[in-house]
Amino acid sequence: MSTPIxxxxxxxxxxxVRGSMFQAPxxxxxxxxxxxxxxxxxxxxxxxxSGCGKSTLARMLLGLLPPSSGEVLLDGRDIHKxxxxxxxxxxxPVFQDPYSSLNPRRSIVGSVAxxxxxxxxxxxxxxxxxxxxxxxxxxxPARYADNTPNQLSGGQRQRVAIARALVMNPQIVVxxxxxxxxxxxxxxxxxxxxxxxxxxxxLTYLFISHNLAVVEHIATQVAVMYLxxxxxxxxxxxxxxxxxxxxxxxxxxxxLTPEPGLGIxxxxxxxxxxxxxxxxxxxxxxxxxxxxxxxxTRVQPGLLRHGSGLVACHLYPEAEVATPRGAxxxxxxxxxxxxxxx
Amino acid sequence: MSAQPVxxxxxxxxxxxxxNGTLHAVRDVSLQVHQxxxxxxxxxSGCGKSMTSLALMSxxxxxxxxxxxxxxxxxxxxxxxxxxxxxxxxxNKMAMIFQEPMTALNPAYTIGNQLTEVYLQHRGGSMDAAxxxxxxxxxxxxxxxxxxxxxxxxxxxxxxxxxxxxxAMALMCDPELLIADEPSTALxxxxxxxxxxxxxxxxxxxxxxxxxxxxxxGIVARIADRVAVMYAGEVIEEGRAADVFDRPNxxxxxxxxxxxxxxGRTLPGxxxxxxxxxxxxxxGEFQGCAFRDRCPxxxxxxxxxxxxxxSASGHRWRCILEEGEGLASEGADAPALEENPA
Numbered sequence: 001m002s003t004p005i006x007x008x009x010x011x012x013x014x015x016x017v018r019g020s021m022f023q024a025p026x027x028x029x030x031x032x033x034x035x036x037x038x039x040x041x042x043x044x045x046x047x048x049x050s051g052c053g054k055s056t057l058a059r060m061l062l063g064l065l066p067p068s069s070g071e072v073l074l075d076g077r078d079i080h081k082x083x084x085x086x087x088x089x090x091x092x093p094v095f096q097d098p099y100s101s102l103n104p105r106r107s108i109v110g111s112v113a114x115x116x117x118x119x120x121x122x123x124x125x126x127x128x129x130x131x132x133x134x135x136x137x138x139x140x141p142a143r144y145a146d147n148t149p150n151q152l153s154g155g156q157r158q159r160v161a162i163a164r165a166l167v168m169n170p171q172i173v174v175x176x177x178x179x180x181x182x183x184x185x186x187x188x189x190x191x192x193x194x195x196x197x198x199x200x201x202x203l204t205y206l207f208i209s210h211n212l213a214v215v216e217h218i219a220t221q222v223a224v225m226y227l228x229x230x231x232x233x234x235x236x237x238x239x240x241x242x243x244x245x246x247x248x249x250x251x252x253x254x255x256l257t258p259e260p261g262l263g264i265x266x267x268x269x270x271x272x273x274x275x276x277x278x279x280x281x282x283x284x285x286x287x288x289x290x291x292x293x294x295x296x297t298r299v300q301p302g303l304l305r306h307g308s309g310l311v312a313c314h315l316y317p318e319a320e321v322a323t324p325r326g327a328x329x330x331x332x333x334x335x336x337x338x339x340x341x342x
Numbered sequence: 343m344s345a346q347p348v349x350x351x352x353x354x355x356x357x358x359x360x361x362n363g364t365l366h367a368v369r370d371v372s373l374q375v376h377q378x379x380x381x382x383x384x385x386x387s388g389c390g391k392s393m394t395s396l397a398l399m400s401x402x403x404x405x406x407x408x409x410x411x412x413x414x415x416x417x418x419x420x421x422x423x424x425x426x427x428x429x430x431x432x433x434n435k436m437a438m439i440f441q442e443p444m445t446a447l448n449p450a451y452t453i454g455n456q457l458t459e460v461y462l463q464h465r466g467g468s469m470d471a472a473x474x475x476x477x478x479x480x481x482x483x484x485x486x487x488x489x490x491x492x493x494x495x496x497x498x499x500x501x502x503x504x505x506x507x508x509x510a511m512a513l514m515c516d517p518e519l520l521i522a523d524e525p526s527t528a529l530x531x532x533x534x535x536x537x538x539x540x541x542x543x544x545x546x547x548x549x550x551x552x553x554x555x556x557x558x559x560g561i562v563a564r565i566a567d568r569v570a571v572m573y574a575g576e577v578i579e580e581g582r583a584a585d586v587f588d589r590p591n592x593x594x595x596x597x598x599x600x601x602x603x604x605x606g607r608t609l610p611g612x613x614x615x616x617x618x619x620x621x622x623x624x625x626g627e628f629q630g631c632a633f634r635d636r637c638p639x640x641x642x643x644x645x646x647x648x649x650x651x652x653s654a655s656g657h658r659w660r661c662i663l664e665e666g667e668g669l670a671s672e673g674a675d676a677p678a679l680e681e682n683p684a
Contacts, residue, residue: 260583
């Protein structure tokens, strides 16, 4: 099996947070020891609720935020030791809010051509032609080229953001909630577009979303994050067929499919949402978990192989031996115990 | 279900004066809600669903004017009611829950202050009685150590807890009608399921008439007794949830349902249905069906007066198509629907 094109190893990012002037600053571990990887041509979905660290993870994978520890490898090389421009040429972002991610004073063709300008590619007229080509490829007619973003709808702006990401022919696109700000009919258009472009340009996506139905639709693998850690990883079909972690199960149950008569499910999670500044000891999910055992409050479970996937939960203590996947190296138990002691 | 609806609104119009002319945000909407019934108003942004809810609560912005043919609340005509009369009903017999609990709660006052204020305003009585009522309701919405919570400020609570406080506040005076405008949109998916379940349970237990406004068809299918689908300021289809979801008769409703990825129903990686084109401008006078430019079944007569069809079960739709008409051909020209929009 091929090696991952983009890989995070033990990736951790801590922020110093000060509540008020008089409080001592606390450390917030937004991302905590994350090991994930995505292979060429695959779509890795990262799901989790607000504050689980998925956007911080995205910024580190884009090379926009240095990790506190751990590393991000692009084709096996640490991106924080690579030339910033080379990283930007190969890894590009699409953000959630197309209202704030585009410069309001720049024409959209200017925005799309800007990466080419930064990298000194082509003459001005060549750049403009390439940008218009890319805009048309994302479904925006050339007549919009000289408009500014405020003359476009949300869906059209997101097309501009996608065109800008693709104009450099990147290998990897990190999409951070690309459809969350859009209406459902526009969301469908953007998802169709992302899938078309992925096939046509053989792109690799890291697709971050809180919407499980969307992730199921677009992703080939899924990593579920909770409080800065990956708690489950599997092929999408397998994860949706048989979610292992109690949190993944609750997330899946919370997906309200348009089926009248089914009612609102009781997902059986408590009210206590964890404070990331004061995370619970042991497993971060234990205060809300219906299956909590004594060791859950003491020992952080490691991300262990189970069947075709990985899961960090004491309900699955035996790491089933499966064929190595190459994309991921399960954390050994010894390293997790060290973390728990520390 | 009692014979007289709690709310009976006929021919509601909301006009907004803009620099470019009069914007007809709500165009001839008629709604009835009975005791113990949940009506969901669903539609995409700009369809007039929020303006409808604000018009019902007499909370429209200054630039907007409301015209109604009839506006009966518990049999009382409110279309000409003065400010004083509205103030005695609003927050009392008709209550509202807003989307964003952080902005709907006053950050400078404690939860207890804000909860008791409503009660003292409308019911009078002692502070003690009001506090007892507040504690009682906070417990009812699932908040533990409710007595201590009264002294807390909104910023000390999580989003899910704040929305529970909003629900408790809406229930302080035993309302007959509860209007919830996107009550779970700002929340995480697991919290969203919990809040909606709480609302559904309370609605049944208290026999409330509830109008829930959302853009999420999944929520509608799971919680609604009846559904009104809005497009460009009009209700284009209305009926029991099972009828509307299982046998949608308006092409827009069908398009909307086909847009959403549903695990287990849509094929991962395959194209989703889309609705081509964009919503028409609602400024100025409008003739005929507002959806006709985007509709796969558009005919010349769509520019004329559109009939309202009604089936035996009270399922109504505003379209030239008869019941079930166009379903077969829609399957055939599905590829045309999936074209990239201009």
